Amino acid sequence: MQPNDPTLRSFVDVDPASDFPIQNLPYGVFSTSGTSPRVGVAIGDLVLDLAAIEAEGLLDLGGAKNVFAQPSINAFMALGPKVWSSTRARISTLLRHDHAELRDNSALRQHALLPQKDVALHLPLVVAGFADFYSSKEHATNVGVMFRGKDNALQPNWLHMPIGYNGRASTVVVSGTKVPRPRGQLKPPNVDEPSFGPCKRLDFELELGVVIGQAAPMGGMLTEAQAEESIFGFTLLNDWSARDIQQWEYVPLGPFLGKSFATSISPWIVTREALEPFRVKGPVQDPAPLAYLQQKHAQNYDVQLAVDLKTETMQKPAGITRTNFKYMYWSSVQQLVHHASSGCAMNVGDLLGSGTISGPDKSERGSMLELSWGGAEPLDLGNGVQRSFLDDGDSLTMRGWCQGDGYRIGFGEVEGTILPSV
């Protein structure tokens, strides 16, 4: 049976509402008290310690050694798509209810299957480079209207290529990392001179991150198939944004410090293979893209997304957005093909942000800027709590999942709480 077979069951008990059934098997990096970070996969409420499984000799990694006893998944990714596939199939087999090897080895099970609640989760990859795109037509239109007016909302280039820019890799952090409020130059339109101070329009952006697992040399190009094969997996990504810093600095060279202070990702990388059953066509692209960007295959994914916000005074979080990754105008494959098209070298561990994922409905907008329409329509969170942007102490959580028949391929969550400026 294939690892994606919906009838597969594990000997590990998995709740049907769990993000991590045997059909998922996302990779992360974890540690327990007093031990070194190493690679594992999530299964139900447990983590399978792949360093322990590798040490036991249960994995065939094509001769590579110590692949999983490492503080990142980069060494595993560098082994390439065939090894990703065979390893996933092997882990699936080891976890099946009707396979005895691990199931009946209680010493190994004790040692290698750990409750998630007892482990710390770390940044799962060494981020080689980070590029952030801008590929939801709804988001680009909303922001364009607010920043540049209705007539210049969608720039002339937007329908011809996935617009992107280089982000800052040094501040990509894992879910749960506190986010200090950034500082910067602020010059609201009604003031003559800029001043320096804490950001007053702090925002999130709901994105998916694409993790690149294959290098591509300087000077080359990637086909659709090569780009697809280079994608190891996906993560939730919060592209924290300081709207006031961004607005004053971004002309003409683009966002810099308005984005560089933090980017949070979820700890589990969901593999491209696990998402295969949820592949869907994206929106019709009109005008037709230039030849190098054309796709023969459906390259979007039906991933449901939800954002919750909890302020310090609230008992429980309020849902503020429900949307879907399938709305994206430009696919991750097109983004990667475009990124490499100039001759730009790609590295194992490169991270591409999808761009804010907004849908056609008002309730499907992926940022405070859009939800509160630049502050003109503050969000009502109940009990008299309102927000246009994020306050100190606010905790923002993104979740994502693909709904199968009786199971879900989940991404877990990415959470961040705002600290006052230091």
Next chain:
Amino acid sequence: MQPNDPTLRSFVDVDPASDFPIQNLPYGVFSTSGTSPRVGVAIGDLVLDLAAIEAEGLLDLGGAKNVFAQPSINAFMALGPKVWSSTRARISTLLRHDHAELRDNSALRQHALLPQKDVALHLPLVVAGFADFYSSKEHATNVGVMFRGKDNALQPNWLHMPIGYNGRASTVVVSGTKVPRPRGQLKPPNVDEPSFGPCKRLDFELELGVVIGQAAPMGGMLTEAQAEESIFGFTLLNDWSARDIQQWEYVPLGPFLGKSFATSISPWIVTREALEPFRVKGPVQDPAPLAYLQQKHAQNYDVQLAVDLKTETMQKPAGITRTNFKYMYWSSVQQLVHHASSGCAMNVGDLLGSGTISGPDKSERGSMLELSWGGAEPLDLGNGVQRSFLDDGDSLTMRGWCQGDGYRIGFGEVEGTILPSV
């Protein structure tokens, strides 16, 4: 005597016109046939193999081991400014004409002092992140006039902060690396639809690269003194630019593929300490910068710069630019202070591009775009050869040096030859 003392002499013969007298001692990474890349310093026409000197026990690196038997200077930089300073002083002593330790140890000299012509020079650092600035007022004005017209040439934010953007670290390459002509979407103003193909307006940008040797944590800020202490050294940097790709893609998120295909740096990192005698005040900043960007000390450097171009048909190169690093409006220290001011983490090995270095005179412009005024005034290279932008086969060389009394602190050169698109 201090390592910068102009009267110092080495037992190694150094031509007065050499870039690498005992007062310089820049760091690089080299290998000889069949050996591993390791760290060395340039002295005259030789390289001092620091891995060999360290193995001999001649360096006190505060307990750190195998610092120089590595393919980058990052491990050395991570030891911090006190060790940079003491190591430079110690190397200076070891190379002095009146110090016997190395001079009279002919076996070690034989082994550790190698002719530069016999070694291969490699990229000297692992580039953690790359940010490129835009800090010459003359360059920003020239480009602004061409791209946006005279009225919008210098954006309102330009005089208030060092404008910058994140570049692509994966394609930072060492001098001598061939540069394939990039491809991309092109849409000249007189054409309705974009097409995809080789860049037709390929350019260089004359910059200095600043190498950051000290990390700074997420959420913090740097003072002028901390930023200065974080700077390990400087390199020549050619920020190759595809003007046609850039012009079509850059609104609103800035340059991306127009810059991502290659950035070349010189192989020797000249230390901040070696440049100390050439420190000068920069231009008067009016309006006065906000408090966090104010400088108590002169933070510019008097570095003379020259660019030569040689086409395939030319016997010898033609000089096309002579300018000076001292013209920069925003200093490297201000750039770094600004970069970290949002709370952005800085890493050992971060590289900051100064931005194109143009001077007030026409002959001092640091790019083809400015020299040929967007192609309107092609450069005459002699013998009927003209250029507005770079052709396949063209070789571009940048050189830089500080002129002392009877010696020069030189940067060597950064060269790149354009290959046809693959």
